[in-house]
Amino acid sequence: MIIKVSEIPDEGLAIDAATLEGSPFSDPAWRLEGLTLRLERDDLDVLVHGEIRATVPQVCGRCLERFGASVAAAVDVRVVPRPATADNVELAADDLDVEFYAKDELDLGVLIETETTLALPMKPLCRDDCLGLCPVCGGNRNVVACRCRDRAPDPRLAVLRDLAARRSR
Ligand SMILES: [Zn+2]
Numbered sequence: 731m732i733i734k735v736s737e738i739p740d741e742g743l744a745i746d747a748a749t750l751e752g753s754p755f756s757d758p759a760w761r762l763e764g765l766t767l768r769l770e771r772d773d774l775d776v777l778v779h780g781e782i783r784a785t786v787p788q789v790c791g792r793c794l795e796r797f798g799a800s801v802a803a804a805v806d807v808r809v810v811p812r813p814a815t816a817d818n819v820e821l822a823a824d825d826l827d828v829e830f831y832a833k834d835e836l837d838l839g840v841l842i843e844t845e846t847t848l849a850l851p852m853k854p855l856c857r858d859d860c861l862g863l864c865p866v867c868g869g870n871r872n873v874v875a876c877r878c879r880d881r882a883p884d885p886r887l888a889v890l891r892d893l894a895a896r897r898s899r
């Protein structure tokens with residue numbers, strides 16, 4: 731969704747999921763769950779505040795299963811006109827909360843996708859108490875209660891085995 735910066739009214743512009751035409755995400759597997767954004771002009775800049783909620787497919791870091799991660803991104807961004815010279819770009823790039831627009835056109839879809847990506851979990855977990863994979867058989871412990879731990883070598887059994895080995899000599 732392209733917003734014409736010059737057409738943002740002085741009192742600001744409210745955007746919600748219904749205002750948006752279709753999904754802002756390029757990946758159809760990403761789902762927008764909620765959106766409340768407010769756009770305000772500050773001279774040539776546009777200030778964007780609000781929240782994005784989305785469900786994004788992730789791979790659990792423990793059990794390696796795919797799951798839909800709930801993502802909530804708090805948005806607080808200043809969108810500035812793309813500078814004509816590279817020098818200016820470097821200055822602005824130091825500030826993480828700065829995005830660019832060009833030719834009076836602010837691509838809200840790109841902004842929403844960028845902010846959602848930044849809010850993705852660093853170590854996704856399908857659930858906080860995910861049991862992960864068994865290091866012995868590789869089974870998913872959330873699904874299969876494997877008995878690998880029971881079969882781990884028992885020191886008492888080792889003594890018996892030694893004894894049996896000595897007797898058979
Ligand atoms: Zn998991």
Ligand SMILES: [Zn+2]
Pocket residue numbers: 864865866867868869876877878879
């Ligand atoms: Zn196992």
